[in-house]
Amino acid sequence: xxxxxxxxxxxxxxxxxxxxxxxxxxxxxxxxxxxxxxxxxxxxxxxxxxxxxxxxxxxxxxxxxxxxxxxxxxxxxxxxxxxxxxxxxxxxxxxxxxxxxxxxxxxxxxxxxxxxxxxxxxxxxxxxxxxxxxxxxxxxxxxxxxxxxxxxxxxxxxxxxxxxxxxxxxxxxxxxxxxxxxxxxxxxxxxxxxxxxxxxxxxxxxxxxxxxxxxxxxxxxxxxxxxxxxxxxxxxxxxxxxxxxxxxxxxxxxxxxxxxxxxxxxxxxxxxxxxxxxxxxxxxxxxxxxxxxxxxxxxxxxxxxxxxxxxxxxxxxxxxxxxxxxxxxxxxxxxxxxxxxxxxxxxxxxxxxxxxxxxxxxxxxxxxxxxxxxxxxxxxxxxxxxxxxxxxxxxxxxxxxxxxxxxxxxxxxxxxxxxxxxxxxxxxxxxxxxxxxxxxxxxxxxxxxxxxxxxxxxxxxxxxxxxxxxxxxxxxxxxxxxxxxxxxxxxxxxxxxxxxxxxxxxxxxxxxxxxxxxxxxxxxxxxxxxxxxxxxxxxxxxxxxxxxxxxxxxxxxxxxxxxxxxxxxxxxxxxxxxxxxxxxx
Amino acid sequence: xxxxxxxxxxxxxxxxxxxxxxxxxxxxxxxxxxxxxxxxxxxxxxxxxxxxxxxxxxxxxxxxxxxxxxxxxxxxxxxxxxxxxxxxxxxxxxxxxxxxxxxxxxxxxxxxxxxxxxxxxxxxxxxxxxxxxxxxxxxxxxxxxxxxxxxxxxxxx
Numbered sequence: 001x002x003x004x005x006x007x008x009x010x011x012x013x014x015x016x017x018x019x020x021x022x023x024x025x026x027x028x029x030x031x032x033x034x035x036x037x038x039x040x041x042x043x044x045x046x047x048x049x050x051x052x053x054x055x056x057x058x059x060x061x062x063x064x065x066x067x068x069x070x071x072x073x074x075x076x077x078x079x080x081x082x083x084x085x086x087x088x089x090x091x092x093x094x095x096x097x098x099x100x101x102x103x104x105x106x107x108x109x110x111x112x113x114x115x116x117x118x119x120x121x122x123x124x125x126x127x128x129x130x131x132x133x134x135x136x137x138x139x140x141x142x143x144x145x146x147x148x149x150x151x152x153x154x155x156x157x158x159x160x161x162x163x164x165x166x167x168x169x170x171x172x173x174x175x176x177x178x179x180x181x182x183x184x185x186x187x188x189x190x191x192x193x194x195x196x197x198x199x200x201x202x203x204x205x206x207x208x209x210x211x212x213x214x215x216x217x218x219x220x221x222x223x224x225x226x227x228x229x230x231x232x233x234x235x236x237x238x239x240x241x242x243x244x245x246x247x248x249x250x251x252x253x254x255x256x257x258x259x260x261x262x263x264x265x266x267x268x269x270x271x272x273x274x275x276x277x278x279x280x281x282x283x284x285x286x287x288x289x290x291x292x293x294x295x296x297x298x299x300x301x302x303x304x305x306x307x308x309x310x311x312x313x314x315x316x317x318x319x320x321x322x323x324x325x326x327x328x329x330x331x332x333x334x335x336x337x338x339x340x341x342x343x344x345x346x347x348x349x350x351x352x353x354x355x356x357x358x359x360x361x362x363x364x365x366x367x368x369x370x371x372x373x374x375x376x377x378x379x380x381x382x383x384x385x386x387x388x389x390x391x392x393x394x395x396x397x398x399x400x401x402x403x404x405x406x407x408x409x410x411x412x413x414x415x416x417x418x419x420x421x422x423x424x425x426x427x428x429x430x431x432x433x434x435x436x437x438x439x440x441x442x443x444x445x446x447x448x449x450x451x452x453x454x455x456x457x458x459x460x461x462x463x464x465x466x467x468x469x470x471x472x473x474x475x476x477x478x479x480x481x482x483x484x485x486x487x488x489x490x491x492x493x494x495x496x497x498x499x500x501x502x503x504x505x506x507x508x509x510x511x512x513x514x515x516x517x518x519x520x521x522x523x524x525x526x527x528x529x530x531x532x533x534x535x536x537x538x539x540x541x542x543x544x545x546x547x548x549x550x551x552x553x554x555x556x557x558x559x560x561x562x563x564x565x566x567x568x569x570x571x572x573x574x575x576x577x578x579x580x581x582x583x584x585x
Numbered sequence: 586x587x588x589x590x591x592x593x594x595x596x597x598x599x600x601x602x603x604x605x606x607x608x609x610x611x612x613x614x615x616x617x618x619x620x621x622x623x624x625x626x627x628x629x630x631x632x633x634x635x636x637x638x639x640x641x642x643x644x645x646x647x648x649x650x651x652x653x654x655x656x657x658x659x660x661x662x663x664x665x666x667x668x669x670x671x672x673x674x675x676x677x678x679x680x681x682x683x684x685x686x687x688x689x690x691x692x693x694x695x696x697x698x699x700x701x702x703x704x705x706x707x708x709x710x711x712x713x714x715x716x717x718x719x720x721x722x723x724x725x726x727x728x729x730x731x732x733x734x735x736x737x738x739x740x741x742x
Binding site: 135219222243270 | 627628629630631632633634635636637638640641642644645672675676677678679680681684685688
């Protein structure tokens with residue numbers, strides 16, 4: 001008896017399977033399930049653009065409507081990946097234009113996107129709706145104009161922290177009068193002024209507009225008139241909040257804010273003047289997300305604002321909030337889930353010393369739903385970490401950046417080993433961890449032993465020896481991404497745990513003691529990995545014993561990549577000549 | 586990389602330095618990545634994204650600005666003997682400057698590019714003493730060189 005379900009029935013069943021993790025499992029069951037699943041998958045996520053070829057993805061998922069791609073490794077955010085390393089969007093866009101012209105959504109993170117890419121998108125995908133570029137670079141405002149003019153059904157255009165060649169604000173005027181479908185627009189990372197009248201007209205003809213994030217150049221005065229046209233906004237990113245307004249304008253603006261009944265998320269607020277903080281009071285009770293990373297006001301003003309945000313779930317703020325301010329957050333924002341505290345100075349010596357470990361302890365005590373933390377701080381103690389761990393065993397993401405490298409517990413002068421031990425022991429569901437401060441190999445022994453659910457781990461200026469890496473690679477079962485900088489281990493642990501690397505998405509190591517010889521050996525041993533040695537200052541002929549600057553190792557089914565710059569070495573390059581064999585052929 | 590070299594040489598030895606020892610060693614040779622003398626390279630510590638880093642640097646520049654060559658400038662309207670004083674650092678760009686001035690002097694004022702008979706034009710005196718049309722140079726550069734402002738009658742330009 002043939003027990004196979006007809007594919008139409010399978011298709012119908014699979015249409016209820018949303019998560020890609022589940023779909024990946026489904027596709028492993030048998031051939032017919034694999035076939036049916038691939039034909040019905042609409043949203044495709046490729047978390048490393050070099051792990052698979054664009055052609056293979058296009059072939060496998062002919063019904064693709066949405067593609068999400070990530071390019072450069074995470075440490076590229078902090079200037080650790082040299083320019084020209086890679087992460088080009090073009091081959092993907094070209095392949096999709098040919099094989100998946102029904103593509104509607106493209107979300108790219110840390111990729112190089114050129115104007116040609118944007119023009120190709122505009123020309124190739126007739127029903128294109130969503131373009132979200134996060135931490136991307138390589139394009140200019142001309143490319144944006146191409147998207148604006150051609151994508152008739154555009155609903156989302158978001159540029160999140162991109163580096164854009166800004167040729168002026170004209171691009172906005174290219175949105176045709178017929179475009180009325182806009183739901184989300186984010187141009188907060190651009191510098192140039194856009195023409196206010198164009199922006200006002202765009203906003204007035206977009207009844208579905210829910211999210212608007214302006215750039216710094218949009219004045220406070222302009223904000224007033226824009227908000228009058230879009231009282232239905234759920235997310236607002238203001239421009240500069242610092243123009244001098246007269247009394248009449250101020251009260252008009254206050255009135256406008258009271259009309260924003262749906263507002264849940266607020267950001268921008270560049271250079272906000274203390275006297276304008278009260279303008280925001282009316283929206284505070286409704287806010288679930290508040291991003292004050294650019295609001296350089298002092299603690300008393302921040303406290304006035306935050307004490308009114310009783311429903312806040314996500315708070316990003318500068319260390320200007322100080323311990324006292326976090327105490328107020330702890331008592332006022334009981335729904336808090338995510339807290340990020342950024343440094344207010346770009347250099348180590350400029351950290352605000354009125355923010356200490358105590359601030360985070362307050363919040364961990366009082367906010368039962370706190371599960372995600374990013375905290376920049378001048379110093380920390382083991383006692384504080386132990387307390388935080390005890391208070392918040394439900395933490396899923398804990399990223400502590402003690403800004404001074406190798407800083408020990410400032411009370412006991414001990415390494416922070418015990419503190420991080422408490423964190424990994426107590427927080428059984430911890431998925432992401434960043435460690436800092438003075439740490440010995442013992443800290444990593446604890447992490448290896450207890451961090452069983454840990455997927456992503458970031459380490460800087462820590463450890464004593466190879467043991468550190470060995471503990472992590474042999475202990476952390478769920479480890480997916482490991483990024484390490486300035487740690488003193490060598491070759492042994494890496495080579496001994498080579499097999500582990502195939503179970504992970506990627507490993508980044510920079511300024512560690514790994515030798516060129518070890519990299520070559522690893523390459524030979526593990527053909528399913530791309531072992532990239534990134535070394536901008538290396539001589540043409542490199543002795544095997546010399547330590548390499550940076551290594552990026554990732555699993556791939558795509559084989560060696562064809563777009564490597566000269567400062568990236570893989571085993572496919574002739575180390576003597578420094579030229580890729582493939583290029584010669 | 587100075588930090589790494591001093592560490593890796595000690596880890597090759599069988600005796601690892603104690604944490605306090607190694608931090609003393611390192612603090613002697615410590616150069617943070619951002620100030621490595623080996624080459625001019627982009628700052629990579631603390632680990633914050635470029636936009637935040639630029640904003641913080643800009644803020645530091647603003648706070649350290651020499652207040653003699655300050656951001657408070659005198660503004661005169663042609664034909665009006667009493668002037669006003671304005672803190673240019675509170676504006677985000679030319680647009681907000683013009684809006685505010687128009688409001689302050691109760692007349693419409695524009696930048697040089699779009700002039701016509703009806704509107705007043707904003708001009709400024711720079712560090713050389715010359716009178717120039719406002720709006721030609723990037724805002725940041727303008728803030729560095731402006732000394733005073735004058736709102737002139739249209740025919741004069």
